[in-house]
Amino acid sequence: MPSVSRRRALHVLAAGACLLVVRPATATREALVTALRETFGQSLMARERVKLELPLLAESGNVVPVTVSVDSPMTEADHVSAIHLFAERNHLPQVVSVTLGPWNGKAEFKSRIRLAESQQVLAVAVMSDGSLFSDVADVEVTYSSCG
Amino acid sequence: MKSRLGKARLRVPKSAKRGELVEIRTMAEHPMESGFRYNNVGKLIPRHIATEFVCKYNGREVFRAALHPAVSTNPYFLFYLVAEQSGELVFSWADDRGGAVTEVRTISVT
Numbered sequence: 053m054p055s056v057s058r059r060r061a062l063h064v065l066a067a068g069a070c071l072l073v074v075r076p077a078t079a080t081r082e083a084l085v086t087a088l089r090e091t092f093g094q095s096l097m098a099r100e101r102v103k104l105e106l107p108l109l110a111e112s113g114n115v116v117p118v119t120v121s122v123d124s125p126m127t128e129a130d131h132v133s134a135i136h137l138f139a140e141r142n143h144l145p146q147v148v149s150v151t152l153g154p155w156n157g158k159a160e161f162k163s164r165i166r167l168a169e170s171q172q173v174l175a176v177a178v179m180s181d182g183s184l185f186s187d188v189a190d191v192e193v194t195y196s197s198c199g
Numbered sequence: 200m201k202s203r204l205g206k207a208r209l210r211v212p213k214s215a216k217r218g219e220l221v222e223i224r225t226m227a228e229h230p231m232e233s234g235f236r237y238n239n240v241g242k243l244i245p246r247h248i249a250t251e252f253v254c255k256y257n258g259r260e261v262f263r264a265a266l267h268p269a270v271s272t273n274p275y276f277l278f279y280l281v282a283e284q285s286g287e288l289v290f291s292w293a294d295d296r297g298g299a300v301t302e303v304r305t306i307s308v309t
Contacts, residue, residue: 115271142269143235150278151263155256157220157281163264164271166233 084138084145084174091136097176097184102135104175104187113167113197122159122177122185126152132159134178141171166197202298203247204229209290211304215282223254223262226275227292227300233268249274249294257286282308 105119122132131154137147147165159177167173170193176186205228215221227249234246246268254262262278280288285308291301 139269143233144267144269146267147269148267149265150276151260152278153261155259155261155281155283156279158279160279161262162275162277164275166269166271 081140084140087138087145088176092176092178092184095182095184097186099186099188101185102175102177102187104173104189106173106189106191108190109192110167110194112195113169113193114195115164116167116191116193117162118165118173119162120160120175120177120187124159124177124179126154126157126159128154129180131156131180132177133180135159135161136176136178137165138174138176139165139167139171140174142166142168147173167191167193169193169196200245200247200296202294202296204249204292204294204296204298204300207290207292207300207302209302209304211288211306213305214307214309217282217284217308219282221280221282221306222277223280223288224275224277225252225254225290226273227252228273229292229294231266231268231270231272231274235268247294247296249292249298251291251293252276253291254278254280255289255291256280257284282306284308 101123103121110116120135124132132152134151136149138145139147150161172188172190174188176184178184207227210224212221229249232244232247236244238244248268249266252264261280264276288304293299
């Protein structure tokens with residue numbers, strides 16, 4: 053008989069699996085897992101509501117344009133409070149974290165980031181009720197950077 | 200070592216209608232030396248990055264970014280704000296060597 057706790061454990065595993073085990077193990081996957089755990093604890097992050105836009109092919113890993121947008125009404129009661137970006141194969145998995153609120157009107161930001169090699173980039177949005185949503189994007193990098 | 204944080208450039212609309220969504224763009228001149236690169240004699244180049252960008256609208260913090268070495272040289276951000284009332288937008292950048300630059304723009308909301 054599957055107990056509730058086992059079901060929850062499977063949920064956590066499934067969420068982790070779809071985010072992290074898409075690629076084979078890398079040198080820095082551990083670092084990414086540690087970074088995620090430090091930032092979010094063991095919370096679940098569904099892969100919905102967040103849209104992470106990156107070029108499929110980046111000629112230079114030094115300047116990769118990135119857009120993150122989150123489907124949110126951005127009201128006092130329901131808004132995005134933070135967005136975090138992670139790059140699993142960079143020296144440091146953390147890329148940038150932004151803090152937002154209802155005064156932004158639109159849960160979107162753009163920036164330019166470095167990618168050390170071809171890899172999967174992860175965006176995690178923290179909602180005002182504490183729930184987490186995420187998206188991933190694969191980027192092929194021709195000339196890598198030292199991010 | 201001395202901070203190499205340069206000018207902060209901004210694109211902020213001078214006026215907006217109340218409730219309108221305004222687009223803010225900013226870029227700081229900064230090398231964002233990651234601390235993972237070696238120079239031509241094999242010595243590690245020390246890290247020197249901008250670590251923080253904050254935007255305040257009439258005293259209230261409306262956007263904050265915590266930067267890591269994976270943000271490109273001359274860090275750039277685009278974000279949005281709802282124009283509520285006329286006033287001041289204060290943009291501040293800070294780096295890991297005590298460098299700081301602040302720019303102020305006024306917006307008139309009708």
